[in-house]
Every structure is written in C-alpha cells, then in structure tokens.
Amino acid sequence: MDDTSTAPDLIRGEASSTVERPLERVPLVLNRRNFTWITERISGVVEDRAPRWWWVCFTITAAIAMFGLFCIGYQISTGVGVWGNNIPNGWAWDITNFVFWIGIGHAGTLISAILYLLRQRWRTSINRSAEAMTLFAVMCAAIFPGIHVGRVWMAWYLAPIPNNYGIWQNFRSPLMWDVFAVSTYFTVSVLFWYTGLIPDLATLRDRATTKIKKFLFGVFACGWRGSNRNWRHYEMAYLLLAGLSTPLVLSVHSVVSFDFAASILPSWHTTIFPPYFVAGAIFGGFAMVLTLLIPARSIFKLHDIITPQHIDKMAKIILLTGSFVSYAYAMEFFVAWYSGNAYERFAFWNRVLGPYWWYWWTGMLFCNMLSPQLFWFRWCRRNILVVYFVCMCVNAGMWFERFIIIVGGLHRDFIPSSWGLFIPTWVDIWTFIGTLGIFTSLFLLFIRFLPMIAMSEVKIVLPDADPHYTPPNGHYPVQAGGIQRT
Amino acid sequence: MAAEYPSTHALFEAAKMVRDAGFKRWDVHSPFPIHGMDDAMGLGKSWLSAVVLIGGILGISTAMFIEFGASWGLYPLIVHGKPYDWRVVPAFFPIMFELTVLFSAFAAFFAVLIMNGLPRPHHPIFNWDRFARATNDGFFLVIEARDPRFTEVEARELLERSGGQHITIVHED
Numbered sequence: 001m002d003d004t005s006t007a008p009d010l011i012r013g014e015a016s017s018t019v020e021r022p023l024e025r026v027p028l029v030l031n032r033r034n035f036t037w038i039t040e041r042i043s044g045v046v047e048d049r050a051p052r053w054w055w056v057c058f059t060i061t062a063a064i065a066m067f068g069l070f071c072i073g074y075q076i077s078t079g080v081g082v083w084g085n086n087i088p089n090g091w092a093w094d095i096t097n098f099v100f101w102i103g104i105g106h107a108g109t110l111i112s113a114i115l116y117l118l119r120q121r122w123r124t125s126i127n128r129s130a131e132a133m134t135l136f137a138v139m140c141a142a143i144f145p146g147i148h149v150g151r152v153w154m155a156w157y158l159a160p161i162p163n164n165y166g167i168w169q170n171f172r173s174p175l176m177w178d179v180f181a182v183s184t185y186f187t188v189s190v191l192f193w194y195t196g197l198i199p200d201l202a203t204l205r206d207r208a209t210t211k212i213k214k215f216l217f218g219v220f221a222c223g224w225r226g227s228n229r230n231w232r233h234y235e236m237a238y239l240l241l242a243g244l245s246t247p248l249v250l251s252v253h254s255v256v257s258f259d260f261a262a263s264i265l266p267s268w269h270t271t272i273f274p275p276y277f278v279a280g281a282i283f284g285g286f287a288m289v290l291t292l293l294i295p296a297r298s299i300f301k302l303h304d305i306i307t308p309q310h311i312d313k314m315a316k317i318i319l320l321t322g323s324f325v326s327y328a329y330a331m332e333f334f335v336a337w338y339s340g341n342a343y344e345r346f347a348f349w350n351r352v353l354g355p356y357w358w359y360w361w362t363g364m365l366f367c368n369m370l371s372p373q374l375f376w377f378r379w380c381r382r383n384i385l386v387v388y389f390v391c392m393c394v395n396a397g398m399w400f401e402r403f404i405i406i407v408g409g410l411h412r413d414f415i416p417s418s419w420g421l422f423i424p425t426w427v428d429i430w431t432f433i434g435t436l437g438i439f440t441s442l443f444l445l446f447i448r449f450l451p452m453i454a455m456s457e458v459k460i461v462l463p464d465a466d467p468h469y470t471p472p473n474g475h476y477p478v479q480a481g482g483i484q485r486t
Numbered sequence: 487m488a489a490e491y492p493s494t495h496a497l498f499e500a501a502k503m504v505r506d507a508g509f510k511r512w513d514v515h516s517p518f519p520i521h522g523m524d525d526a527m528g529l530g531k532s533w534l535s536a537v538v539l540i541g542g543i544l545g546i547s548t549a550m551f552i553e554f555g556a557s558w559g560l561y562p563l564i565v566h567g568k569p570y571d572w573r574v575v576p577a578f579f580p581i582m583f584e585l586t587v588l589f590s591a592f593a594a595f596f597a598v599l600i601m602n603g604l605p606r607p608h609h610p611i612f613n614w615d616r617f618a619r620a621t622n623d624g625f626f627l628v629i630e631a632r633d634p635r636f637t638e639v640e641a642r643e644l645l646e647r648s649g650g651q652h653i654t655i656v657h658e659d
Contacts, residue, residue, distance in 0.1 A: 035517060035623035160552050168556035170563050172570075172577035180584040188591040195595060203517070203621040222605035225612070226620040228527060230602040231519035236532035237598035241591060248587050255580050456518040459623075467498030467520055 028122055028461045030304040035459050038305065042453050043207055045300050050448055053299070061440040068434010071427050072147055080150045082427045089410045089422035094148040095259075096402040097432050099277075101141030101439075102182065102256055103398060106249050106278070107285020108134030109189060112196075113245035116238075122313055124457035125306045128200075129296070130289050131193040132450070136442040137288070138186045140435040145178065174258035181255040188248055192241045195234070198224050199456040253278045260405065267336070267347035267409045276328040283321035283368075284398035286314055287391040292443060294388055296452065305453055308382055315381040318394065322372030325401075329364060343414055351408050355421060359408075363400020367393040487641045488614060488628040489650025494520050497625040500648035501526040504627065507644055511633035515611070515626040534597045541593025542586045549585035553578045610658040617656075628656070 029038070075082050085092050108130035115123035146155055157163045158179045160171075169176050202224035205217035224230070254274035261273040290311065297306040336344040351360045371393040374380040381387065412419045446452065463469050491497040494516070501514050505528040514523060524530075557563070557578075562570045568577075599605065611617050611628060620626055627650060629641050638655070645653050 039622045166561065168561040170565055171553045171557060171581055172565065172568060172574060177580040180581045184584040184588040187588060191591050191595040195598060199621065206618040206621045222599060223607060223609060224604065225609055226515040226517055228514040228516065228523050232524050232529060232532045233534045233598050233601045235519050236534040237594045240535060240538050240594045244587050244590050251583055459518045465494055465518060467494045467522060469495065
C-alpha cells in the first residue's frame with residue numbers, strides 16, 4: 001500500500017498501515033476538521049431554531065409522559081392495588097422498571113468515567129449525551145421506589161433522620177443502602193456532568209446573539225474564560241470525579257442487586273448478582289446510548305464526530321458485556337443444578353418451562369444471549385440497521401431479564417401453597433410507557449438547549465491540539481470559508 | 487497586555503519563553519486544556535486533590551457517626567435477630583462508601599469553582615473583543631501589568647518574539 005491510498009482510507013474511517021507508518025490510528029474526527037468546524041456544528045444544533053420534527057416528537061413524548069404522570073397520580077391516590085401486584089408478587093413491574101432504568105444509567109457513567117481513566121479518547125464524542133442519558137434514566141428510576149411504598153407521604157422515613165416516633169432507620173437493610181446509593185449516584189452524576197458542561201456553556205455564551213441567551217449561558221458558565229490556571233484545577237477535579245464515579249457505578253448496581261441477593265428466595269439469594277447486574281447494566285445502557293445517538297448523528301449530521309469507529313467500539317462493548325451476561329446465565333443454571341437444592345433447581349427449570357416461559361425464550365435467550373453475538377462479525381458492527389436492531393433487542397431483553405428475575409423468583413417460591421401468578425394492569429403498563437415518555441422528552445429538551453457533544457473534549461482529540469504536532473503538509477486544516485492558520 | 491497565537495504549538499513555545507523570562511502574573515487561555523501546559527507555565531500540581539481527600543474523610547466520618555450512633559446508642563433495632571453491636575459493622579460498609587463518594591464529589595465540585603475564583607461575573611480580559619475566540623479556537627497569552635517585571639516595551643517585545651499576533655493592551659474598565 002502506498003501513501004496515496006492511505007489518506008482516503010483514513011478519511012473514510014478505515015484503519016490501515018503502511019511500511020512507513022505502521023499501526024496508523026484511525027482518526028477520531030473524520031475529514032480533518034478543525035476547531036471552528038466542531039464549534040459551529042455542535043453549537044449550531046443549539047442555536048438554530050428547533051426543527052419541525054423536534055416539535056412533533058416532543059409533543060408525542062410529552063403527551064405520553066403526562067399520561068404516565070396521571071397514572072402515577074392515580075396509583076398514589078387510589079393505592080398500590082391498581083397495579084397487578086399481589087402476594088406473593090409483592091414486587092413486579094415497579095421494581096423491574098426501577099432496576100431497568102438504573103441499569104441504563106450506568107453506561108453513561110462508564111463512558112464518562114471509566115473510559116476516561118482507561119484513556120479511551122473516543123469517549124469524547126459520546127460522553128456528554130451518555131451522561132445526560134444517565135441523569136434522565138436515574139430520574140425515571142427514582143420514581144419507582146418512591147411510589148411503590150404505597151404511602152408515599154411517609155417516604156421521608158427513608159432519610160437518615162429519626163422519624164416522628166423517634167425511630168432511626170435500619171442501616172443494615174439493602175433498601176436503605178439503595179436510598180444512599182441512588183441519591184449519591186444521581187448527585188455525583190449531576191456534578192460531573194455540570195463540571196464538564198462549564199467550558200461548553202462558555203463557548204455558547206461567547207457566541208450568544210440575544211441578551212437573554214448571553215445572560216443564561218453566562219450565569220451557568222460561571223465566568224469561565226479558558227485560563228490555564230483554571231484548566232489545571234478543572235483537570236484535577238475531572239480526574240477525581242471520574243475516579244470517584246468508577247467505583248460508584250460498580251457499587252450502585254451492586255447495591256441494587258443486594259435488594260435481591262440479601263433475601264432468602266431461591267434464584268435471588270446468590271452471590272453472582274453484583275457482577276451479573278453490573279455487567280447487565282452496562283450491556284443495556286450501551287444499547288440505549290446507541291438507540292439515542294444513532295438517530296441523533298444522522299439527523300444533525302454528526303457523522304464526522306460520532307464516527308463508524310465509535311459505533312464499532314460500542315458494539316464491541318455490547319458484545320463483551322452481553323457475553324458476560326450470557327456466561328452468568330449459564331453459571332446460574334449450572335450452579336443451581338450442581339447445588340442439588342431442589343428449590344433452586346426448580347426455580348431455574350420454571351424459568352424455561354413455567355408460566356412465564358416465553359419471557360425467558362424471547363428476552364433472555366434470544367435478545368440477550370443470541371442477538372449481540374451478531375457483533376462478532378465486522379459487517380454487522382458497521383451496518384447501522386443491524387446495530388440498531390440488536391440495540392432494540394437488548395433494550396427489551398434487559399427489561400425481560402429483570403422481570404424474570406423478580407416475578408420469576410417470586411411467583412413460585414418454596415411451597416406451592418404460596419404460589420400466585422402476576423398479571424399486569426393497564427396502570428402498570430402505562431406507568432412504564434410514561435417513564436419512557438419522560439426519558440425521551442428530557443433527552444429531546446437536552447439536545448435542543450445544551451451542546452450534546454462535549455466540544456472542548458472533542459477538540460482535545462484532534463491532532464492539532466497536541467502542542468508537539470506538526471501538520472504533514474505544513475498547513476493546518478481549513479474549513480470552507482474559514483481562516484487559514486499558518 | 488495580550489497576544490493571540492495561531493496554534494497550540496506556538497502558544498506552548500511562547501508560554502515557555504514567558505515562564506523563562508521570569509513573569510509571575512500571566513496566563514494562557516485556550517478552548518481546551520493543552521497537554522503539558524502546566525509545566526510550560528511553571529505551575530506545579532493542583533492541590534485540589536487535598537480538598538477532595540478532606541471531603542472523603544468527612545464523608546466516611548459522617549456515615550460512621552450516623553450509623554454507629556443510631557445502631558449502638560440512639561435506637562438499636564432488633565431485626566431478624568441480626569446483630570446491632572460491633573459485629574454489624576460490615577453491614578454498614580455500603581453507606582460508608584456512598585457517603586465518602588458523595589462528600590468527595592461535593593468537595594471536588596466546590597473546590598474547582600472556589601479555587602478558580604468562579605463564578606466570576608466579569609474579568610477584564612472580556613473587554614477585548616477578539617477574546618471571544620478563546621472558547622472556540624483561539625489561543626491567547628496575557629501578561630498582567632501588575633507583574634513586578636512588567637514594562638510595556640519589554641512585554642510587547644517578548645510577545646512579538648514568541649510569535650504573538652494582534653498584541654493589545656486590555657484595560658480593566
């Protein structure tokens with residue numbers, strides 16, 4: 001291969017190597033874009049008028065969210081009986097939804113924090129949206145523990161203060177651990193996300209055309225001026241927040257898994273749950289990130305920043321975590337059999353052939369175990385439709401998995417006299433759809449009003465950002481109509 | 487006195503020249519943090535990490551205080567026959583961990599704002615209209631007149647020698 005053929009390969013996003021330049025990295029921003037292009041393209045999304053499709057989508061999702069809030073209000077005022085929950089199924093769609101949404105949130109923190117610590121520079125195109133997705137997912141998740149208690153006006157009993165009888169909380173309970181874990185996770189995610197936003201808000205402030213925009217962006221940018229003395233502390237804070245968020249994300253979903261693992265129910269009381277849940281969370285979360293970003297990049301023409309390479313890498317992570325999850329499923333079955341415990345063996349046999357058998361075959365087997373295996377094939381990772389199909393399968397599969405764990409474990413436990421089926425009511429179903437509406441509405445608002453890609457971070461991964469970089473032909477890249485820098 | 491530079495490389499070299507000339511009250515502005523700029527400016531490590539450590543220690547102490555206090559002293563709860571004295575401590579670890587992280591994160595966030603003097607409604611550098619590029623694609627170096635080594639002629643000559651363009655005096659009002 002000679003020099004002339006490698007340049008187009010790089011622009012197309014394919015890796016190539018020559019004898020002169022072995023192991024040439026595929027550029028993270030294609031077509032040799034410069035800083036101004038990145039600022040213009042990303043700020044343009046915020047500064048232009050909202051396109052018509054945005055209004056259409058927002059109206060639909062907001063309407064669904066409103067109906068979901070109505071269902072929640074109906075449930076709080078009438079009682080938990082409007083759901084299909086019964087004895088033995090004390091938890092059903094409520095906690096399934098809670099774990100589902102929290103799991104989705106974890107991918108955002110992984111991309112922001114863990115990939116930062118691992119020096120994966122490709123994270124810069126996706127971390128802002130992924131973090132925002134985390135915040136909205138955790139907001140949706142937090143609804144469920146709040147409303148599922150029934151007497152929501154007593155939810156303040158969970159705060160670490162003595163209640164009106166002078167009784168303190170039981171800090172040994174996983175449900176209390178959950179309160180602290182989820183609140184900490186939400187707060188730390190907000191702080192991390194906002195810290196990252198400050199330089200970009202400064203960019204929007206400096207480009208603002210109206211007084212109101214300048215004032216609002218100015219207030220939230222806190223007077224940021226790009227001073228290196230400030231960047232120094234900022235970088236340290238960013239590193240530390242990333243370092244704190246990493247164990248946090250691992251611990252939060254482990255604590256959520258303890259809600260089940262610390263019980264005595266067969267198929268719940270198992271030490272595999274913390275790593276199983278965390279891997280599953282990352283698995284489902286990455287699928288949701290791709291579900292949101294693939295349309296966004298097409299609509300806003302961000303193909304040069306969220307490149308095929310980014311999607312390829314995310315698909316590989318989905319494959320990896322999907323394989324962890326598949327292995328965990330296999331181990332659960334094996335250990336249940338190996339243990340010789342009749343209740344444990346029955347619980348798993350019941351998943352495959354019991355009344356909820358089709359949830360297992362579609363959700364856990366097809367969606368979670370089989371569909372991500374398509375990503376072994378490069379063609380599949382590079383074909384957007386296949387990627388989108390697998391991501392939708394994974395989203396659904398992860399919801400089914402949580403349902404099978406929760407209701408599958410509860411509806412048939414030790415003695416047949418305790419058994420009882422769970423059938424969802426319209427309130428269950430529409431509350432969940434409502435949270436999907438809340439999540440999508442919030443994400444639409446985010447992409448409308450805030451920069452959905454971290455501009456300052458993407459600029460760092462451009463080759464021109466390196467002070468020791470000399471451009472190959474002596475000229476820095478120029479955008480059409482832009483200023484030639486020498 | 488401020489100057490603009492065409493690239494990170496130029497700014498990096500200029501920063502080293504200004505550092506070696508012995509100036510102390512000066513700064514470099516860029517739309518993203520430039521790798522190695524802290525050394526080029528002669529700045530050391532950021533001690534924000536110490537503040538975060540203090541936050542973390544406060545967090546774990548608060549958690550221990552609340553949990554041990556409630557379980558050992560204020561209201562020992564007998565639940566499922568599980569212990570509530572010293573043997574229960576492993577059950578307290580999750581909350582101790584979470585509060586450590588929470589307080590550390592608050593410390594990091596507030597420290598980054600306070601140590602940078604933010605939020606700052608106005609800074610004199612914003613009086614210069616070219617400075618709006620600092621958050622887009624501009625690279626700037628500013629030497630303050632308050633620096634003891636500052637003389638207008640010397641500063642201008644240094645900035646020109648280092649490759650600075652659009653050298654301007656930016657006034658405080």
